[in-house]
Amino acid sequence: MRILNKKNIIAVLFILLIYAAGEIMLRQGIIDSYIELNIILIGINIILAVGLNLVTGFTGQFSLGHAAFMAVGAYTSAILTAKFNQPFIVAIIFSAIAAALAGVIIGIPTLRLKGDYLAIATLGFGEIVKILALNIDYIGGARGFMDIPKYTNWTWIYFMVVLSIVVIKNFIDSRGGRACISISQDETAAEAMGINTTKYKILAFVIGAFFAGIAGALYANYFYFIKPDSFGYMKSIDILVIVVFGGMGSIAGSVVGAIVLSLISLFLQSIPELRMVIYAVILFLIMVYRPQGLLGKGEIKLKFLRKRVA
Amino acid sequence: MEQVLQQLINGISLGSIYALIALGYTMVYGIINLINFAHGDIYMIGAYIGFACTTFLGMSFIPALIVSMISTAVLGVIVEKVAYKPIRKSTRIAALITAISVSLFLEYGMMYFVKPETRTFPEVLSSKNITLGNLIVNNKDIYIVIITVVMMLVLQYVIHKTKIGMAMRATSMDSEAAQLMGISVDNTISTTFAIGSCLAGAAGVLVGVYYNSIDPLMGMMPGIKAFIAAVIGGIGIIPGAMFGGYLLGITETMVSAYGYSLYKDAVAFAILIFMLLIKPKGLFGKNVREKV
Amino acid sequence: MPILKLNKVSITFGGLKAVSDIDMTIEKGQIVGVIGPNGAGKTTLFNLLTGMYVPTSGEILFDKGTSIKLNGLKPYKITSHGIARTFQNIRLFGDMTVLDNVKMGFHSRTKCGLFSSVIRLPSYYNEEKKVKEEAEELLKILNLDSKKNELAKNLPYGEQRRLEIARALASKPSILLLDEPAAGMNPNETKELTGFIAWVREKFDLTIILIEHDIKLVMGICNKVYVLNYGNLIAGGTPEEVQKNPQVIEAYIGSEGA
Numbered sequence: 001m002r003i004l005n006k007k008n009i010i011a012v013l014f015i016l017l018i019y020a021a022g023e024i025m026l027r028q029g030i031i032d033s034y035i036e037l038n039i040i041l042i043g044i045n046i047i048l049a050v051g052l053n054l055v056t057g058f059t060g061q062f063s064l065g066h067a068a069f070m071a072v073g074a075y076t077s078a079i080l081t082a083k084f085n086q087p088f089i090v091a092i093i094f095s096a097i098a099a100a101l102a103g104v105i106i107g108i109p110t111l112r113l114k115g116d117y118l119a120i121a122t123l124g125f126g127e128i129v130k131i132l133a134l135n136i137d138y139i140g141g142a143r144g145f146m147d148i149p150k151y152t153n154w155t156w157i158y159f160m161v162v163l164s165i166v167v168i169k170n171f172i173d174s175r176g177g178r179a180c181i182s183i184s185q186d187e188t189a190a191e192a193m194g195i196n197t198t199k200y201k202i203l204a205f206v207i208g209a210f211f212a213g214i215a216g217a218l219y220a221n222y223f224y225f226i227k228p229d230s231f232g233y234m235k236s237i238d239i240l241v242i243v244v245f246g247g248m249g250s251i252a253g254s255v256v257g258a259i260v261l262s263l264i265s266l267f268l269q270s271i272p273e274l275r276m277v278i279y280a281v282i283l284f285l286i287m288v289y290r291p292q293g294l295l296g297k298g299e300i301k302l303k304f305l306r307k308r309v310a
Numbered sequence: 311m312e313q314v315l316q317q318l319i320n321g322i323s324l325g326s327i328y329a330l331i332a333l334g335y336t337m338v339y340g341i342i343n344l345i346n347f348a349h350g351d352i353y354m355i356g357a358y359i360g361f362a363c364t365t366f367l368g369m370s371f372i373p374a375l376i377v378s379m380i381s382t383a384v385l386g387v388i389v390e391k392v393a394y395k396p397i398r399k400s401t402r403i404a405a406l407i408t409a410i411s412v413s414l415f416l417e418y419g420m421m422y423f424v425k426p427e428t429r430t431f432p433e434v435l436s437s438k439n440i441t442l443g444n445l446i447v448n449n450k451d452i453y454i455v456i457i458t459v460v461m462m463l464v465l466q467y468v469i470h471k472t473k474i475g476m477a478m479r480a481t482s483m484d485s486e487a488a489q490l491m492g493i494s495v496d497n498t499i500s501t502t503f504a505i506g507s508c509l510a511g512a513a514g515v516l517v518g519v520y521y522n523s524i525d526p527l528m529g530m531m532p533g534i535k536a537f538i539a540a541v542i543g544g545i546g547i548i549p550g551a552m553f554g555g556y557l558l559g560i561t562e563t564m565v566s567a568y569g570y571s572l573y574k575d576a577v578a579f580a581i582l583i584f585m586l587l588i589k590p591k592g593l594f595g596k597n598v599r600e601k602v
Numbered sequence: 603m604p605i606l607k608l609n610k611v612s613i614t615f616g617g618l619k620a621v622s623d624i625d626m627t628i629e630k631g632q633i634v635g636v637i638g639p640n641g642a643g644k645t646t647l648f649n650l651l652t653g654m655y656v657p658t659s660g661e662i663l664f665d666k667g668t669s670i671k672l673n674g675l676k677p678y679k680i681t682s683h684g685i686a687r688t689f690q691n692i693r694l695f696g697d698m699t700v701l702d703n704v705k706m707g708f709h710s711r712t713k714c715g716l717f718s719s720v721i722r723l724p725s726y727y728n729e730e731k732k733v734k735e736e737a738e739e740l741l742k743i744l745n746l747d748s749k750k751n752e753l754a755k756n757l758p759y760g761e762q763r764r765l766e767i768a769r770a771l772a773s774k775p776s777i778l779l780l781d782e783p784a785a786g787m788n789p790n791e792t793k794e795l796t797g798f799i800a801w802v803r804e805k806f807d808l809t810i811i812l813i814e815h816d817i818k819l820v821m822g823i824c825n826k827v828y829v830l831n832y833g834n835l836i837a838g839g840t841p842e843e844v845q846k847n848p849q850v851i852e853a854y855i856g857s858e859g860a
Contacts, residue, residue, distance in 0.1 A: 062403050109587055115402045116345050120537065121586050124579035127534075131576040167720050174719030174726065175712055175733075182695050182706050189693035192652055194681035194710030194773050203716065233530075237410060244407055273426075276418035283411035288396045291404045297697065 015162055022154050036154065040222055042262045043157035047164045047215040049242040049254035051208035054168050056240070057248030058177070059204040060184025061111060062119040064236050065126025068106070069099040069209040071231035072129065073216025075139050078148045081221060088151040092160075092217045099213020102129070103206035111201040114187075126236055133228035144227030145220075152222035160218060164211045169251050171207065180204050181249075241283055247293030256294060316445055317567040318560060323451045323520065325559025326458035330513035331536035332543070332551035333465065334386075334506025340482040340546030341502045342398065347409040348389060349510055350533015351416035356382045356511025357524040358424065364432050371434040371519065375457075378515045379508040386507025387500045395496075413533075421526040428525040431518040450520050457516065461509060462552055468505070469548065478502055482546065531575065535562075538582040544592025553593070603665045605630040605809050606651075606777060611660035613650060620646045621833045624660070628826070630776075633803055633810045635820040635841075638830035639853060644813045645690055647830070648779050651811075652687050653677040666776070682710040686775035688766040690782045690813075696755030700746060700765055703754050704737040707772025737772065743805070744768045759786060771806060778802075780812040784819050792816055796823050821845065829853065 022039075025031045031039070052066045073095035080091040110121040134142050171177045179200045182190040191197050220226050246257025261279075268275035286293060331353050338346045356378045363374035393412045397405050438449045469475040480488040481498045489495050517532075518524050539558045543550020558578060565574045585592065608626040612619060621643040628634050636644050649655045651662060653675050662672040664683060672680055686707075695703050714729045741747040744764050749757060754765060763783060770778060783799070784792045796819050803810050814820045820827060821841040829837040829844055831853040837844050844850055 056403070060403075062406065109583065113586055113590065116343075116406060117541075117586050117590060119406055120345065120541070121583055123534070124538075124582045128576045128579050131573065131579075135572050170720045170722060171716065175709060175714045175729070176716055176719055178698075178702060178706055179709055181698060185695035185697060186693050188654070189689065189695065190706070191677040192654075192681060192687055192689075192693075193706055193769065194678045195706075196676070196678045237414070240407070240410075248403075271422075273418045273422040276414055277422060280411045280413075280415035280418065284393065284408060284415070287400065287404050287408045287411065291400060 019155075019158050022158060026154055038262065038266060039154065040152060040157050040218070042259055043161045044215045044219050045239070045242060045258040045262050046161050046255050047211050047218075048239045049246065049258045050164050050168050050251055051211035051215075052239050053243045053246075053248060053251065053254045054172070054180070055204050055208040057243055057250070057254075058172060058184060059180040059201060060187075061201055061205065062115065063122045063205070063208070064119050064233065064240065065106070065122035065124075065129075066208065066212055066239050067231045067233070067235035068126040068129035069102055069212035070216035070219065070235070071133060071228065072102045072209075073099040073213030074220040074226050074231070075133065075145065075216075076213070077217030078145045078220045078226060079139065081149050081151065082145070082147055088156070088217075088221060091151075091221070092156075092214055095217035096210045096213040099216065100206050100210040102213075103209025104202065107202045107205040107209075111198065111205060123233060123236070126233060130228045130232045133231070140227070142228065144225055146225050148220050148224050148226065150222060150224060152218045157218060160214055164214070165251060165255070168207065168211070172251070176200065176203065184249075241279055243293075244283065244286060245293055247295035247297065249297035250293070250295040250299055252299045253293055253295035260294075313567065314564075317563045319445065319447055319451055321560030321563035322556065323454045323559070324563055325556035326454050327513045327517055327532065327555075328536050328539045328559050329552045329555025330458055330461065330509045330516075331532060332539040332555045333462070333548060334510045335537050336540040336543070336545055336548060336551040337478070337502050337506045339540070340548075341478065341485075341499055342394070343402075344394065344405050345409060345537065346394075346506075347406070347533070348393075348412040348416055349506070350529035350531075350536065351413050351420075352382050352386055352389075352507045352529075353510040353514040353517075353532060353536075354524070354526060354529030355385060355416065355420065356514030357518045357528065358420065358429075358514075359511065360515035360518050361429055361431055361524055364434050365429075374434065375512060375515045378511045382511025382514070383504040383508035386503040386510075389507075390500055390503040417526055417529065424526060426526055428523045431522050431524065435519050454516050454520060457512070461512065465505065465509070465548070474498070474501055535575075535578050538578055538585075541582060541590075541592055542585050544595030547592065547594045550592050550594040603669070604628055605665050606811075607663040607665075609661050609663070611647075611650060611657050611662060613646065613655055614658045619833055621650065621830075624830075624835050626828060626835070626838065628777075628809060628811065630809050631803070631807075632825045633799065633812070633823055635824035635827040636811060636813045636830065637815070637817070637820055637827060638836075641832075642830040643833040644830055645781060646833075648687060648781055648811075648813065651680075651779060652685060653680040664777075678710065681773055681775075684774070684776040685779065686770035686773045686777075687779035688763070688770055688781055688783065690785065692759075692762050692766055694754040694762060694766055694769070696753065698754060699751050700741065700754055700757065701734075701737055701750040703765055704740055704768050704772050705733050707769040708733050708736065710773050740768050740772060744771075760791060767802070771802070775808065777809045777811065778806075780810065782813055782815065784814060784816045792819055795819065799823055 026036065048066065048070060052063065055061050055063050076095040076098040077091040080086040080094055081088065106125045110118060110125065113121055133139065139145050179190065179195045182193070182195060183197050183200060187197055242257040242261050243254055245261060246253030265275060268278060331349065334349050335346060338344060359378040359381045360374045363369040363377050369377065389412055393408060397408045435450055435453060440447045440449065469478065477488065477493045477498045478501065480491065480493060481495055485495050535558060536555065539554035540551045542557060543552070543554030561581070562574050562578060565571065565577050604627045606628040608624050611624040612622040614620070624647065636647060638644055646655065650657055653672065654677055656674050664670045664672050664685070666683060670683060695706060712729055712733060714726050718726045738747060738750065741750050744767065746761060746764055746768060749761065754762065757765060784795050787795060799810060800823055802808065824841055826839065827841050827844045828835060829850050836849045836853060837847045
């Protein structure tokens, strides 16, 4: 079976190794709860960034409302775990599906638009979702949703991150992924080459939303408490900065970007306004001097694995 | 019925504010095809300058207004030269992200320096109520509408009857051709930013005077709503921006009046999405086909 | 049954009739030229044929065994029926490699979906292998395989045009539309192109419709020529007939011409 080739086996072993290392360090207390918090945050950001990168970087659809999908996932998981006592796996699955559905609902009307108009429309939808959340008392409204059971841990985060990276990478390196990339290059030509651009734009959008939903669930079930304001325009921008910084069109870039920017956020925690000012300057400098971001469209190629493949 | 008319008056004042800000958006988009996300923040800075003038320099209303307008005009030009000129040839996404970064910079920069608390404007315009039958009209409402209308008339004059106005119109239609005709595109763009920004600054001072409180993030929502107003009227079309501003202001006040004030922002966005889907060129816009 | 038939096809933009009452009959295997002064509506015609524009009246019929009306079908559907095109201003996927550009062309002839791609079923591997092999084959035939890993935007102009054709051929069309393939070429290159087009038609069993300004190319290779002016069809026939048509002569000498 092709899937059992040498490269894949080494990759799987590598992945398990890192997991084991993390688990051991946690149990031995080498990694304390503060570091664990940050690892969880980085993991959530990676999932969000990789999903948004698929939409904006690979398919060229500028979305400023990605946080709305995170919100849908977070609230779905909160409701299922806190009010219906469902196990986490159930909550995560439903969060992902709910967010994906939101992706379909929002995507179908907005993806007819292009460029600036698409950006504003997604921003608009994102704000509408937030306003709806603020006004629904069942989920706490403006006061937020409290007492969400804490289920998220290293295991969940790690494997969800791996899942999101593998799924999106596999999609990109396939017929569907190529279709998405061609849409970002020249939508008219792509359509002329037989690609149903509407279908693929929505597909990319929904996949991104799906994973944002998972990220939302992981977030809700770690921080006990969520409120609508955490999922507004600012959060969408946060994720966008990571994607742009790492390179639109590079999965590895999103991972690296998430790590670097989460760390920068961490160090600037005490001066939140200055953090945003620095973010703004970073964004600006990237756009002017290196618009392709850190890794551009490249990936980190594991060359030494390649050579051994038969 | 009177309730409705009363709300209409409020709506017209709010609409004036949106219209003033929307003008800047639409002019800039018309000339360089960029949604200037930072525009709402220029409005905010205008409010703060007005605040500084009246509170620390003891100026009265009109002088403060004028100082603020001049300062924001200069700020607008600086923003254009420093941030937008370098990315004039970049992709749309790059331009948009740059605009977002400028916006964040202004918002959080302000917050860092003046602290996030709201400030109160001193009473520079004594509030007098005029009763017309059963309606109460505050003199501030009248000031806002008059000042707005005067500015719009001046703008129309500038656009249609001056050389620089003609240059602006030409550049927005075809900047290369305009350049070949000897128009300095750079100067025209700077002028556009200056005019748009000073109108936004004026709106900021008016809001400070009318609603009395200002804070560093006050530009975000009005900025987005003014953009929505510009889209409603037809982005790039100046009368459209005015119309859109008033339409949105009145709609929003009506929504609040009917008890749905929690949803008033959502209504604005819903209108936006509706417009983008049904008539993206706006109510006054023309349909232009992409040449394949 | 002609492979493509246009009956009184018109399209109006706003108040302007860009193309009016076009009647065309194209037989399988022909090379048909569409000529006319700039702005005559030639590219508009192509856009109508490929579904980018919808005719405001008339019908476009494509014979694939049964007759299919192309009006109103989305461009990607028309491509999967078997009509492919190149563009006047080359529209390659610049940041993708030459090989990937051609692989893109196979999209409508392959079907690996989201699930099999993500899970990496054997069908994914099989299809990818097949697409890669066929793409490389196509590149070899068109003399581009030495550049297969280059980014498309880095290719010289002539090779970019060939790549666009390769990409169009990947969709296994029955009809190939070439929009000004000789644009920007010198007389030698044009002569080569003439032979190339004839060879492509033979090798891939195609019907070819081409828009061109280079009259020598058109007269040299086309079985049939249609002439457009101001959106109207002013002549249609063999190259010799068209050359002698007084209306055609007037259109070319009266206006800017080729």
